[in-house]
Amino acid sequence: MEMDPLLAGVIGMGALIVMVFLGVRVYIAATLVGMLGIVSIIGWDAGTGIVGTIPHSKSTLYSLSVLPMFILIGYLAFHAGITTAAFDAAKKWVGWVPGGLAVATVFSAAGFAAVSGASTATAAVFSRVAIPEMLNNGYDRRLAAGVVAAGGTLASLIPPSAILVIYAIIVEESVGALLLAGFIPGIVSALIYALIIMGRATVNPKLGPPVRGFTFNDRMKSLPGTFPIIAVIGIIFSAIYGGWATPTEAGALGAFVVLIFAFFHGMRTKELKDALFETAKLTVMIFSIIWGVLVFVRFLGFSGLPEAFAEWILGLPLPPTAIIILILCGYAILGMFMDAIGMLLLTLPVVFPAVIGLGFDPIWFGIIVVKMVEICLITPPIGLNCYVVNGVRPDIPLSDVFRGIGPFFIADVITVGLFIAFPWLITWLPQTLLN
Amino acid sequence: MTTNNLPQGSGSGSAFASFDRGFSKLEDFLNGISALAIFFVMILGVTQVLSRKLLNLPILGYIDFIEQSMVIFAFFGIAYCQRLGGHVRMDLFMAKFNDRPLYFFEALATLVGLIVITILIDTSWLHFLRAYQLGDSTIDIGMPIWPAKLIIPLAFGMLWIRFALQLIGFIRLIINPNAEIIAVPVIEDVTDIARHEIEDALGEEAAKQAKFDEMYNKKRKK
Numbered sequence: 028m029e030m031d032p033l034l035a036g037v038i039g040m041g042a043l044i045v046m047v048f049l050g051v052r053v054y055i056a057a058t059l060v061g062m063l064g065i066v067s068i069i070g071w072d073a074g075t076g077i078v079g080t081i082p083h084s085k086s087t088l089y090s091l092s093v094l095p096m097f098i099l100i101g102y103l104a105f106h107a108g109i110t111t112a113a114f115d116a117a118k119k120w121v122g123w124v125p126g127g128l129a130v131a132t133v134f135s136a137a138g139f140a141a142v143s144g145a146s147t148a149t150a151a152v153f154s155r156v157a158i159p160e161m162l163n164n165g166y167d168r169r170l171a172a173g174v175v176a177a178g179g180t181l182a183s184l185i186p187p188s189a190i191l192v193i194y195a196i197i198v199e200e201s202v203g204a205l206l207l208a209g210f211i212p213g214i215v216s217a218l219i220y221a222l223i224i225m226g227r228a229t230v231n232p233k234l235g236p237p238v239r240g241f242t243f244n245d246r247m248k249s250l251p252g253t254f255p256i257i258a259v260i261g262i263i264f265s266a267i268y269g270g271w272a273t274p275t276e277a278g279a280l281g282a283f284v285v286l287i288f289a290f291f292h293g294m295r296t297k298e299l300k301d302a303l304f305e306t307a308k309l310t311v312m313i314f315s316i317i318w319g320v321l322v323f324v325r326f327l328g329f330s331g332l333p334e335a336f337a338e339w340i341l342g343l344p345l346p347p348t349a350i351i352i353l354i355l356c357g358y359a360i361l362g363m364f365m366d367a368i369g370m371l372l373l374t375l376p377v378v379f380p381a382v383i384g385l386g387f388d389p390i391w392f393g394i395i396v397v398k399m400v401e402i403c404l405i406t407p408p409i410g411l412n413c414y415v416v417n418g419v420r421p422d423i424p425l426s427d428v429f430r431g432i433g434p435f436f437i438a439d440v441i442t443v444g445l446f447i448a449f450p451w452l453i454t455w456l457p458q459t460l461l462n
Numbered sequence: 463m464t465t466n467n468l469p470q471g472s473g474s475g476s477a478f479a480s481f482d483r484g485f486s487k488l489e490d491f492l493n494g495i496s497a498l499a500i501f502f503v504m505i506l507g508v509t510q511v512l513s514r515k516l517l518n519l520p521i522l523g524y525i526d527f528i529e530q531s532m533v534i535f536a537f538f539g540i541a542y543c544q545r546l547g548g549h550v551r552m553d554l555f556m557a558k559f560n561d562r563p564l565y566f567f568e569a570l571a572t573l574v575g576l577i578v579i580t581i582l583i584d585t586s587w588l589h590f591l592r593a594y595q596l597g598d599s600t601i602d603i604g605m606p607i608w609p610a611k612l613i614i615p616l617a618f619g620m621l622w623i624r625f626a627l628q629l630i631g632f633i634r635l636i637i638n639p640n641a642e643i644i645a646v647p648v649i650e651d652v653t654d655i656a657r658h659e660i661e662d663a664l665g666e667e668a669a670k671q672a673k674f675d676e677m678y679n680k681k682r683k684k
Binding site for chain 2: 046047048049050051052053054055056058059062075076078079080082083086087088089091092095096099102105145147148149150151152155271272275276278279280282283286300303304305306307308309310311312314315316318364365366368369409411414415417418419421424425426
């Protein structure tokens, strides 16, 4: 029952969307559609034979072994006392600016992001560390809640970031380049958040008064606690740039350093066990969806659908920038309903070739897309980060958290606009360091 | 995202429920091995860097070891993750249903999983058999590849049993929607997901204390 490949591709894409909407797990839906699609084009025996090799061959790629390491760093980071130390240091160094404590929250969240890749978890931790101090200092409740929910989103861009590794694997780009590329955009996002806070606090000083009175000595003393952050950034950057270790080895070293700190900070064996179990669960989830989607990608390759889609996109009577903005809006909508990893894996096989066909840089697109899915974590209708803040601080109504997010949402739109206008903000660092 | 409702109280005395409990223990154990493998990869990575840089003695076959052990953390926890509803899906529409219609669609989605895994067990077994008969080995130190390939149909076998348990669990609920929920994950709303995130970051205590705006939630739930 061999079928026209392109037709099979279109039907397959449709079937996949229907199944995912009906609640079939993404790895199952992608495998089924991919398998039926390949079988419809090359027959049962050859088709299922190919599919049978994919779970093994695609999950034993050395480059993927970095994922559990990065995930482990993230889970261990909560036990290493990094958040309190980072917030304390940031407060002492930048607390004197208008809205100082909120600015300190942004920078310490960015620092914590360097050891944790999880946005929601970062928001949870800072709800406990930063919000009480802001409220005690008379900060506006909405500002305090908003900055924590938004600060959490910095985690996916600043390395180590698991989602950037997944993007790199699925579009076959360098993992190292993607990780380096996230750094400057993460900092730019943080700076724009900080500028917005300072601007608002200057106009209305009641929003967030500065905190002063720290001596240079106080400041220097606050630094040693942030050592795990510096160590993890240092290890990963120097390993990728200097080539003295693979990303997996750098991740292993980073995890080990954080583990030692966590033990010194009083982590118990049960907490280590929990962290490892959670890491294992998230790892198998990511690996399953990767091989499942790669079955589907193999089918797409046979069908020629990505090329046809790219041709259609290139034929549109619109400038590339307009098309990319439309695609990003599509991601913003999808991101409201779907988990970031599932969404990226399902859409990239078709969307990515078209974006590259339009002349955009693959690394640049990865960062932009990840930034978009992060924005979805703070916007209604779901806005998971906002719920997390509300859950930890029930005294702050959810409506206040969502209102507090407003200025940061605007900041994010400005940031994405900047990245579209000045793509070198993203591409410069990996190009300079890796060429 | 969904979570598991552990069988409790009446109904949990049935053979079905006790099989589910026993099987869950096996899943937990395998996920524990997966967790250990991750720890091992970390230790091996640290040892490799230190021994290569400081002693100029790289571990022989390091990449082969890692690649072969990846099968453990890529597959050992697969049924565990399925039980806890950890595999990515979109429950936007599912969350709108209740009782029978919900259990019907859940059963359908589970049946699809069962079929896919049945075929995968067969094809991945053949893939293992080829490697075994041909004596495939790794490039670096010539480790045999077949053990890693054997793990995959075995892990899929575990997953098959888990899917079968969930299918029975959902069919049971279609027949009697008021029955106690056994062996199936239930859909979580955004506050449950938020609670889990809080638990991961701040521990069980904080997750238990977490409260969410009820008013706003009621509005969301139409």
